[in-house]
Structures are given as structure tokens and as C-alpha cells.
Amino acid sequence: MQFNVTPQAKRNAISFCAIAVGLIALLVFMHLVRDDIPVGISVVLGAAAGILLLLGIGKLIEPPVSLVITPDTIRYIHRKGEWQLDWDNVVRFDVPRVHRMMDLEDAPFLGFRVYNNDAVLQSISPRLASAILFEQRQLMTMALRHERPDQADYSEYFDIPEQFVSSEGRVYKGLIAVFGRRMEQMRELLGYDLYVSANALDRDIYEFRGHLQRLQASRQEAKQAPSD
Incomplete structure (x- = not known):
């Protein structure tokens, strides 16, 4: 009998990617609606989206079985x-x-x-x-x-x-x-x-x-x- 282990960390991959895309969409929408968005907010949202996207992609490329x-x-x-x-x-x-x-x-x-x-x-x-x-x-x-x-x-x-x-x-x-x-x-x-x-x-x-x-x-x- 064979028992395969699917890592818990991989289950969050789609969620991380989805949140990252949502943050990017929010940032684009904010700039479309207003021209005076503080640079700090843009940087924070952009950085958070980038980090979450990288984490999500990193988890997606991991093998499905550990x-x-x-x-x-x-x-x-x-x-x-x-x-x-x-x-x-x-x-x-x-x-x-x-x-x-x-x-x-x-x-x-x-x-x-x-x-x-x-x-x-x-x-x-x-x-x-x-x-x-x-x-x-x-x-x-x-x-x-x-x-x-x-x-x-x-x-x-x-x-x-x-x-x-x-x-x-x-x-x-x-x-x-x-x-x-x-x-x-x-x-x-x-x-x-x-x-x-x-x-x-x-x-x-x-x-x-x-x-x-x-x-x-x-x-x-x-x-x-x-x-x-």
C-alpha cells in the first residue's frame, strides 16, 4: 500500500496568487479613479502584491507530492x-x-x-x-x-x-x-x-x-x- 503526502504549503498557492492579482487590480483601479494617490500607498500595495505573487508561484512549482x-x-x-x-x-x-x-x-x-x-x-x-x-x-x-x-x-x-x-x-x-x-x-x-x-x-x-x-x-x- 502506498501513501502519498501532499504538502499543506502548496494548498495556499492559489490563494496567494489570487490575493496578489486582487491587490494589483485594486492599485490599477485606484489610479484610474484618482490621480493623487500617495506614492507610499502605491509602493506598499505593489510590494505586497509582488511578494505574494512570488510566494504563490514558488508554491505552485513545488512537486504535488512531498x-x-x-x-x-x-x-x-x-x-x-x-x-x-x-x-x-x-x-x-x-x-x-x-x-x-x-x-x-x-x-x-x-x-x-x-x-x-x-x-x-x-x-x-x-x-x-x-x-x-x-x-x-x-x-x-x-x-x-x-x-x-x-x-x-x-x-x-x-x-x-x-x-x-x-x-x-x-x-x-x-x-x-x-x-x-x-x-x-x-x-x-x-x-x-x-x-x-x-x-x-x-x-x-x-x-x-x-x-x-x-x-x-x-x-x-x-x-x-x-x-x-
Whole structure:
């Protein structure tokens, strides 16, 4: 059985575009009716319309499905590529937390810890690796700020390695090496290797975690059931 995840963020795309067109139409109408419209109002309305239009178009070009989950694999789909993770390679998954003073704060991501990072590194393209490194830079900064507050120099976390040696001894170079090193760093800081943004999910992140746990449990039950 296959379960496809349609991201919530994509559902707002048409609304953003419609509001942008409405603001542009309002601005044109105002200038047709009056010649003394303050420049500030025109600039604000024009800027708001432009931002909303860009956001809407950005959401429209995103893939209609962000995750494809089967009894064997979890496949993450991004406009720059995809990675795939076998269920048997999943150690655990959860919402990662960072320390904030005496409390713990949930990060808006679902984290996956894996047994073997080679399986991921061999399935991801340099193009997608680059996109994820950029998109999750804020998560890395958050993790460093809260998990390493006494560290004065963070340069080691952002240095570009010449190569990366996986847990099985395979050597990677270029963007895949950078991504492999980042997986290690994020495991060290937050306990997980791979992260999927809450924006890529089709429901509240905690509801999705529960749904994924049920899928995992039903998979285990199916594997343990005696065959006829």
C-alpha cells in the first residue's frame, strides 16, 4: 500500500496568487479613479502584491507530492531531486528538540536517524544536497546556538571537507561529501541524520508523527504475521 503526502504549503498557492492579482487590480483601479494617490500607498500595495505573487508561484512549482511512503521505503520528493530511505534503515524518527534555558523547544522538522548513511548518500543528487544544505542552514544555526552555547568558534561546522568517509568506508567528494558531513553534525547536535520540514507535511507535525508510527507498526505486524 502506498501513501502519498501532499504538502499543506502548496494548498495556499492559489490563494496567494489570487490575493496578489486582487491587490494589483485594486492599485490599477485606484489610479484610474484618482490621480493623487500617495506614492507610499502605491509602493506598499505593489510590494505586497509582488511578494505574494512570488510566494504563490514558488508554491505552485513545488512537486504535488512531498513524500511517498510504502511498506518498504520512504521517498522524499523536492523540486531539486529526491532521496530514499528504506524502512529497515530507520533507527527512529521524531520531532527534534533544542535546549532553551531550562526547557526543551521543538524544531519544526521531522528527524530520521539511520543505521547506514551510505544508502542515503548514494540516492541523493548533488543538486538536492545543495538545496537541503541551504534550506536547513537555519536549523543548523539554531542547533549550534542552543546546543553549543559556550563554543566560541563554529567554523568547523561550516568548513567544506575535501572528502567524507562513510560508516562503511566509502569515500565521497564535492557536495555529497558536504552533505555527509552535515548529516554527522546534525546527528551530533540533535540526534537525527535527515530532516523533513513541517511545511512538507499534509497535517500537524505531531499528527503526522503518530500516523507514521502507525504505518511502521502495521508494517512490523505484516512482517511478523505467519504466511499461508
